[in-house]
Amino acid sequence: MNSIAVFCGSSNGASEVYVESAREFGIELAKRGITLVYGGASVGVMGAVADAVLSEGGQVIGIMPSFLEQREIAHEGLTKLIVVDSMHERKAKMAELADGFVALPGGPGTLEEFFEVFTWAQIGLHQKPCGLLNINNYFDPLLELFQHMTTEAFLQEKYRDMAIVESMPNRLLDRFHTYQAPTIKTYA
Template identity: 75%
Template sequence: MKRIAVFCGSSNGASHLYVEGAKQLGKELAKRNLTLVYGGASVGVMGAVADAVLEGGGRVIGIMPSFLEKREIAHKHLSELMIVDTMHERKAKMAELADGFIALPGGPGTLEEFFEMFTWAQLGLHQKPIGLLNINHYFDPLVELFNHMTKEQFLHEQYRSMALVDDEPSRLLERFHAYEPPAVKTYR
């Protein structure tokens, strides 16, 4: 595992713990010599995780659609900034480059990115680990929804377990390294 894609908010959120948790993840990525692949912004939780990786001497690849770069939120000190045309191209490039995916607190865009990677894993389009860094219990309602989906038989337990959840960056990354993907979903 060499590169981890992180999906997260361009806002700081209501609690300072979200930015602090992002910084902890960034430090851990740098310490483990894992390249951060992310949306390329200098603001919010996004900027915090990128800054922490860079401060730790790590490598950061940002991928940003041109319309967002024009709003002047692109991080100016990244190892590499790739400009793409659309949000779809951004996700495709992140999926191509990353060996695993972590969602930090964020809004609908963060969840949409996470769910696409979760769905692709379920369908066998990739066999990379996916996880939620559950900072300040942010993802507790989502985890409860996963449990409800499983109980109601819309999410099989073997696929439910694909979404690795932890509140500690080092433990989550250890689980990524030990990850064994389940068999590909079939409908027979």
Template identity: 65%
Template sequence: MKRIAVFCGSSNGASPMYIEEAKSLGKEMAKREIELVYGGSCVGLMGAVADAVLENGGKAIGVLPDFLAEKEIAHKQLSELIVVKTMHERKAKMAELADGFITLPGGAGTMEEFFEIFTWGQLGLHQKPCGILNINNYYEPLIRLIHHMADAAFLQEKFRDMALVDATSAGLLNQFNTYKAPTVKVFLNEQQT
């Protein structure tokens, strides 16, 4: 795996564990020579993971919409900063560059990024691993929701465990090495034929 896109908050969060584990992920990625692709910001968990990658000799590629670059939150020390016009272009570029995706704690924007890439995986638009770094059990409600969707038959059973979950960076990256994408989503009219 050459590059991983990381989705995470532009805030630090309430617990110092969030920043510590974001740094741990960055360090682990640099150690494994995995390049970071992320939102390009210097603040919050985004800045922490990028700083850790760079401080440990790794490469960090930021993808930032121009309206956010104008607010001076662009990370100034990145290996590469790609400025795009829209949030849609940002996500598309990150997906194009990445061989896998990791979601750290974050808010609505992080959830939107996670669910879009998760959905694209179901539809067969990519076969790349999607992981959740469950720092301090932050994502327990989301994990329960995914299982609830499967139990209620709104998520096909084969996608129940498509999002890999671990509490440690090393454990999650190890799971990426053995990931096998599920087959593409079957639609209702296909099931009836």
């Protein structure tokens, strides 16, 4: 695995644990020689993970739409910053460059980005692992919703289980290396 796209918040969240765990994740990426592909901001959880990778000598590629470049405060120390025209281009470029996807805590944008690549995996557009770093049990309500979707027959169990969920960065990345994509969803 050469690169991982990370979706996460451009704010710090309500607890220091989010920023601290993002740093731990960034350090683990750098230790493993995995390039971080992310939204390009210098602030919030996004900035923390990027700063940690860079502080350990790792590679970081930021992808940011031009209209967010000033608003999100583009990170000036990245290995590479790619400026695109739209959010759609941002997500497409991140998906193109990444060998896997991880969501750290964030808001609706984080979930939207994660759900898009998760859905793409479900319908067979890629076979890359999709994970949730469940810092401070942040994603527990989402995991309950996944179970509810499965119980109500809107999400097959094999696709629910496709989401790799761990609270420790090393365990999440270890599971990424052994990931086997489920069979492609059919409607017959």
